[in-house]
Amino acid sequence: MRKIGQASGEHKARAARGLTRLLGAGLGLVVMVVSGLAQADQLNMPVGVTDISRQVYDLHMNIFYICCIIGAAVFAVMLWSIIQHRHSAGYKPAQFHESTKVELAWTIIPTLILIGMAVPATGVLKAMYDTGGEDMTIEVRGYQWKWQYKYLDEDYNRTFDFFSTMSTPQAEILGQSAKGEHYLLEVDKPLRIPVNRKVRFLVTAEDVIHAWWVPDFGIKRDAVPGMLNELWAIVEEPGVYRGQCTELCGKDHGFMPVVVEALPQDEYDAWYASQLVAEKVRAEALSKTFTAEELMAKGEGVYGTFCVSCHQANGQGVPPVFPALAGSDVVTGELKGQIEKLLYGVPGTAMQAFGKQLDAADLAAVVHYTRNSFGNDVGDIVQPRDVVAVKDGE
Amino acid sequence: MANSQENPNYYVPESSWYPVGIAAAVFCLILGLGNFLNDIKSGGDGSLFMSLLGLALIFTVLYFWYGTVIRENESGIVNTQLKKSYVWGMGWFIFSEVMFFAAFFGALFYARVLAVSWLGGEGGKGITGEYLWPEFKPEWPVMTNPNPELFPGPAENMQAPSTASAWAKYLPLWNTVILLSSSWTVHMAHSAIKNSKRGAIKFWLGLTVLLGCIFLVLQAEEYIHAYQELGLTLETGIYGSTFFILTGFHGFHVTLGTLILAVSLYRVFRGHFNHEDCFGFEAASWYWHFVDVVWVCLFFFVYIF
Amino acid sequence: MSEVVVGHDHHDDDDHHHGPAKGIARWLFTTNHKDIGTLYLWFSFAMFLIGGCMALVIRTELFEPGLQFVDPEFFNQMTTNHGLIMVFGAIMPAFVGLANWLIPMQLGAPDMALPRMNNLSFWILPFAFGLMLSTLFMEGGGPNFGWTFYAPLSTTYAPDSVTFFIFAVHMMGASSIMGSINIIATILNMRAPGMTFMKMPLFCWTWLITAYLLIAVMPVLAGAVTMMLFDIHFGTSFFSAAGGGDPVMFQHIFWFFGHPEVYIMILPAFGIVSAIIPTFARKPLFGYDSMVYATASIAFLSFIVWAHHMFTVGMPLAGQLFFMYSTMFIAVPTGVKVFNWVATMWQGSMTFETPMLFAIAFVVLFTMGGFSGLMLAITPADYQYHDTYFVVAHFHYVLVPGALFSIIAAVYFWLPKWCGNMYDESLGKLHFWLSFVGVNVTFFPQHFSGLAGMPRRIPDYALQFADFNMISSMGAFLFGFSQLLFMYIVIKAIRSGKPATGQVWEGAHGLEWTIPSPAPYHTFTTPPVVSDSNAHN
Numbered sequence A: 001m002r003k004i005g006q007a008s009g010e011h012k013a014r015a016a017r018g019l020t021r022l023l024g025a026g027l028g029l030v031v032m033v034v035s036g037l038a039q040a041d042q043l044n045m046p047v048g049v050t051d052i053s054r055q056v057y058d059l060h061m062n063i064f065y066i067c068c069i070i071g072a073a074v075f076a077v078m079l080w081s082i083i084q085h086r087h088s089a090g091y092k093p094a095q096f097h098e099s100t101k102v103e104l105a106w107t108i109i110p111t112l113i114l115i116g117m118a119v120p121a122t123g124v125l126k127a128m129y130d131t132g133g134e135d136m137t138i139e140v141r142g143y144q145w146k147w148q149y150k151y152l153d154e155d156y157n158r159t160f161d162f163f164s165t166m167s168t169p170q171a172e173i174l175g176q177s178a179k180g181e182h183y184l185l186e187v188d189k190p191l192r193i194p195v196n197r198k199v200r201f202l203v204t205a206e207d208v209i210h211a212w213w214v215p216d217f218g219i220k221r222d223a224v225p226g227m228l229n230e231l232w233a234i235v236e237e238p239g240v241y242r243g244q245c246t247e248l249c250g251k252d253h254g255f256m257p258v259v260v261e262a263l264p265q266d267e268y269d270a271w272y273a274s275q276l277v278a279e280k281v282r283a284e285a286l287s288k289t290f291t292a293e294e295l296m297a298k299g300e301g302v303y304g305t306f307c308v309s310c311h312q313a314n315g316q317g318v319p320p321v322f323p324a325l326a327g328s329d330v331v332t333g334e335l336k337g338q339i340e341k342l343l344y345g346v347p348g349t350a351m352q353a354f355g356k357q358l359d360a361a362d363l364a365a366v367v368h369y370t371r372n373s374f375g376n377d378v379g380d381i382v383q384p385r386d387v388v389a390v391k392d393g394e
Numbered sequence B: 001m002a003n004s005q006e007n008p009n010y011y012v013p014e015s016s017w018y019p020v021g022i023a024a025a026v027f028c029l030i031l032g033l034g035n036f037l038n039d040i041k042s043g044g045d046g047s048l049f050m051s052l053l054g055l056a057l058i059f060t061v062l063y064f065w066y067g068t069v070i071r072e073n074e075s076g077i078v079n080t081q082l083k084k085s086y087v088w089g090m091g092w093f094i095f096s097e098v099m100f101f102a103a104f105f106g107a108l109f110y111a112r113v114l115a116v117s118w119l120g121g122e123g124g125k126g127i128t129g130e131y132l133w134p135e136f137k138p139e140w141p142v143m144t145n146p147n148p149e150l151f152p153g154p155a156e157n158m159q160a161p162s163t164a165s166a167w168a169k170y171l172p173l174w175n176t177v178i179l180l181s182s183s184w185t186v187h188m189a190h191s192a193i194k195n196s197k198r199g200a201i202k203f204w205l206g207l208t209v210l211l212g213c214i215f216l217v218l219q220a221e222e223y224i225h226a227y228q229e230l231g232l233t234l235e236t237g238i239y240g241s242t243f244f245i246l247t248g249f250h251g252f253h254v255t256l257g258t259l260i261l262a263v264s265l266y267r268v269f270r271g272h273f274n275h276e277d278c279f280g281f282e283a284a285s286w287y288w289h290f291v292d293v294v295w296v297c298l299f300f301f302v303y304i305f
Numbered sequence C: 001m002s003e004v005v006v007g008h009d010h011h012d013d014d015d016h017h018h019g020p021a022k023g024i025a026r027w028l029f030t031t032n033h034k035d036i037g038t039l040y041l042w043f044s045f046a047m048f049l050i051g052g053c054m055a056l057v058i059r060t061e062l063f064e065p066g067l068q069f070v071d072p073e074f075f076n077q078m079t080t081n082h083g084l085i086m087v088f089g090a091i092m093p094a095f096v097g098l099a100n101w102l103i104p105m106q107l108g109a110p111d112m113a114l115p116r117m118n119n120l121s122f123w124i125l126p127f128a129f130g131l132m133l134s135t136l137f138m139e140g141g142g143p144n145f146g147w148t149f150y151a152p153l154s155t156t157y158a159p160d161s162v163t164f165f166i167f168a169v170h171m172m173g174a175s176s177i178m179g180s181i182n183i184i185a186t187i188l189n190m191r192a193p194g195m196t197f198m199k200m201p202l203f204c205w206t207w208l209i210t211a212y213l214l215i216a217v218m219p220v221l222a223g224a225v226t227m228m229l230f231d232i233h234f235g236t237s238f239f240s241a242a243g244g245g246d247p248v249m250f251q252h253i254f255w256f257f258g259h260p261e262v263y264i265m266i267l268p269a270f271g272i273v274s275a276i277i278p279t280f281a282r283k284p285l286f287g288y289d290s291m292v293y294a295t296a297s298i299a300f301l302s303f304i305v306w307a308h309h310m311f312t313v314g315m316p317l318a319g320q321l322f323f324m325y326s327t328m329f330i331a332v333p334t335g336v337k338v339f340n341w342v343a344t345m346w347q348g349s350m351t352f353e354t355p356m357l358f359a360i361a362f363v364v365l366f367t368m369g370g371f372s373g374l375m376l377a378i379t380p381a382d383y384q385y386h387d388t389y390f391v392v393a394h395f396h397y398v399l400v401p402g403a404l405f406s407i408i409a410a411v412y413f414w415l416p417k418w419c420g421n422m423y424d425e426s427l428g429k430l431h432f433w434l435s436f437v438g439v440n441v442t443f444f445p446q447h448f449s450g451l452a453g454m455p456r457r458i459p460d461y462a463l464q465f466a467d468f469n470m471i472s473s474m475g476a477f478l479f480g481f482s483q484l485l486f487m488y489i490v491i492k493a494i495r496s497g498k499p500a501t502g503q504v505w506e507g508a509h510g511l512e513w514t515i516p517s518p519a520p521y522h523t524f525t526t527p528p529v530v531s532d533s534n535a536h537n
């Protein structure tokens, strides 16, 4: 049997020449296309605005080029052989079928290439794991289907928190009105962080697994209920950065965007101070007495943020999974019953315990709203203290 | 095809209704069971009728199926090559069972070594416990769960005692003794077959079945004790979960093994098995040894450590 | 070649030899490996169409931004069932069907080792998939938690039908385990005299190793769903941190099964391609021994790389590094395979009949899928790729022009042996080109949408992904409908068509080509003589 490379000398030379030419042309083409692609940002990974994201981008491009080169070489040999070694061209088959030398070569060389890739990858990964030394900490908590951002002080105590829910109107999704520029990637209240600070994120979830991802920061981490993950980022440019939940988390998984606004330090400080004030106002509202109109207005807002996704804007729900609130016995019945449903949820169903997410004022408002909307007409006025009473009564 | 006794060819059986029969019966069992469980979950009474019917059908078909296999074997059309196929079949089946238990042991180790310590604020992801579950203490067996309201912990656990006198009253120890000796008795039965001592076969095999039954009774006793006196149930968090799933599936396998051995015993009384050909019995005894090995692992990792 | 052993198998003294029973009873009660192979193949094709229709629902909804055709809840059910049906209903049974048809003929065995159990392995499947599909019509809908069914979405938050889903998985597992036991017993025990291990066709080798993988991991999957069942119905807390468990534990157990599973879907494909390329290159397979070792290494490595699907769950650094290195290393044995195929083609004398076209496309496109796999293996980069369409593009490249193309190639390659007629070559070539173009138009743009940040499993997307999704959807329809042509070609060949010779292909070697076409109902009831000329090379 002929071993590889025992083809006649002239033939070999011709093959080699042709092959080199083909390889060269293929490579040139690939490099052209590839570098074109790399520039168009809708086609490629974003370079991002953190040191880490840039390192990741470089890593990505380097492996990509290596793969392209190996691919071009392998496919060129194949193509050459397909064109030259055709039966129809009268080519007589060689009979070689092994060569230890060649086999060794194509085991060892790829191994070396892989090691070459693994070394920088290890470096980047280590850099990512370099937590600690942070300037501030924010808890990121995934809910079906929204994010909660809780700003923590040095002792991990909450200073204030808020929910961040998608703000794209249903009409745009259903094609009833034109889609805006940031369709599906916009929220009512973005997370705000200062630039050039090491911000540490503690990522967890309330119900199912979500994943928090900001492509421009080069970070993504699963939010696992009951478990905690750490992430960090130093954002170098102010701006609005958009991402999405990337772990299937149920019906509205596609509708829980992540929006982060990186602000210059002074703007951030001003905003932070205003949040502390708002927090005080909120705390005071718990003991306030509202008018029916105030409650309706506030309640509509809460309902629109927290309840519509399941019970729908018209209160009709999506039976049988999500019951209608319009005409529901619970909603039109005794007040305490409904407040309990909201505070503690219905375990084992999608109806969560909102007692943790909404304060008494919000709860009172939304209860009031549901009792007096969608054709429901109970007429009583629900105050925050009613909710507090139910809470403490337990 | 080759039905004549002299044929040296590999025996390929005629077409047969048993396989579809079993498939349909399994379907019946599973449909019934699924409906039953869902009914119970949504507060209904649930009926097991359909699944029991399915189970009965499975046993019926199996009865015919094994009857046919035994008849084929007795009539001598099964050549040595086919017997070897049965041997490979049984061997690889046991390997699949090993991997089934491996999943549960894996869960046990993962929970003990990683999850519980992270939740308790230790190890690589200890921040989880520090931040989310500050009250939770990492210990094994876990007696107080991270969220004791959702998952109230057990009052006591099944861990091996420390004093010698308590050991003497420790059921798992006696269960170990029983199972280990049953492995030995089944081995004795095997030797008896090899030596063509019919009486001895019946004695040792009968003893093995008896030991299997005693084991099961003690195991049931232990479960009752756990549920009624120790407050240790499936619902008491990860310790109860791993404890019952491992011992429960083991117990289930012991039940099966005992049943298979009992069938073998019956066959011995019918005059089956001889020193040259007793694979039906050997398969049962391998299964039994396997169940035994699983128990030893259980005894070490579930009860002692 | 064909002069060697034909004649041993036809009716010598044995007048019990008879053909198949008549009517439906033949298919219900059969113990014949060829019948069972046929059952498996048709079943898997039906599942492919059903799973494909689900893919078309997905692609229709994603044709443009906005919610048009289905609501998100149903979309999730489609994604989930598409994945499950393609993996467990289309690809795996198709390979088992091919194994049934081919392994006994390639080894010179009269049938599979345990024929009745063989029939049982098949008949469980229609029941299992019937049950699974029926969940779509149950109250609350069918499985909607992805084919990876991560807890707690699949436990506490799942629709009630999850109970039936769990049992369906149990049944599929039982079927796979029995099927694999049969294959292993056949290969270990039923080889004709002289058919040593290193003379076996590579399809037998790859299936032997695949069967081993299956027996090792299907029970683990069964364990995982059993724990789910307990969490759902019996109050355990395996996957709930509140009770001391961990949702991530589910993922570890699932992927310990799941990663070997993806190699279960590719190793038999390697075997098929290793049979087809030498045939049409008219040249022995290059590096037979190293092919065997590479397959074994891939199988071994597949057990220690599972967590590369979970880089973002937050593992300690050492774990991340270990799984990154081990995953990357799989490129080496896989590369050996690719290089061997290319070396087989090198200086061959090639013709390009349909099976060869599909095999060549396999090598090229699978390699591309492998490259994107390698990129995914780089942990820091995977943070950006994970759960985006880049992953979807990766696995469709290895599964569709990978596993599926190899199956199609196998059908074209062996169909004349099975039914005795040649298929229509020009239609076959047309089918190839439509599929080749279709598959690339469908899945290539998904690389871009993924890199640009489109998450997977979403029914609606931001505007910047619109163009690529539209292209992808059009490709999907092209590719999908081309498969109806495939069905037509196969049926046409079965019913009419030029009679095939025993050897069928000029360059074919191996025992299955030494018997007449169509292969008699019973083959090799007396073991053939294995000589160098009818072994694989």
Ligand code: HEA
Binding pocket: A067, A070, A074, A110, A111, A113, A114, C148, C262, C263, C265, C266, C308, C309, C327, C328, C330, C331, C332, C334, C335, C336, C338, C366, C367, C368, C369, C370, C371, C372, C373, C374, C376, C377, C378, C382, C385, C386, C387, C391, C394, C395, C398, C399, C402, C403
């Ligand atoms: C047939 C199925 C199949 C096959 C063969 C593979 C092969 C590989 N896969 Fe893939 N994979 C899947 C099916 C498959 N995969 C599926 C279904 C998923 C998604 C599951 C889900 O989440 O739903 C997935 C997801 C997946 C992930 C997780 C991504 C994520 O979710 O974030 C990763 C990460 O490492 C990965 C890696 C790899 C690697 C390294 C290979 C390697 O085996 C590839 C090796 C091949 C080559 C590299 C090409 C040929 C080699 C050469 C020419 C040699 C020279 C090359 C070099 C030295 C570079 N795969």
Ligand code: HEA
Binding pocket: C048, C049, C050, C051, C052, C053, C055, C056, C058, C059, C079, C080, C082, C083, C084, C086, C087, C091, C145, C146, C147, C148, C392, C396, C399, C400, C404, C442, C456, C457, C458, C476, C479, C480, C481, C483, C484
């Ligand atoms: C194993 C093999 C396999 C195969 C062959 C395919 C084939 C296809 N897949 Fe899929 N796919 C998976 C395995 C597979 N897939 C997996 C595992 C997932 C992950 C699921 C998850 O996230 O949980 C997935 C997910 C997945 C997604 C992502 C969904 C999401 O994240 O939301 C998409 C989207 O484009 C997709 C598309 C397609 C398409 C267009 C095809 C095409 O190739 C299909 C072509 C075939 C047809 C279109 C059928 C032809 C039929 C007709 C033309 C109708 C005729 C009708 C009758 C006669 C009744 N698949």
Ligand code: CUA
Binding pocket: A142, A143, A145, A209, A210, A211, A245, A246, A247, A248, A249, A250, A252, A253, A254, A256
């Ligand atoms: Cu939250 Cu997906």
Ligand SMILES: [Cu+2]
Binding pocket: C258, C259, C262, C306, C308, C309
């Ligand atoms: Cu994998």
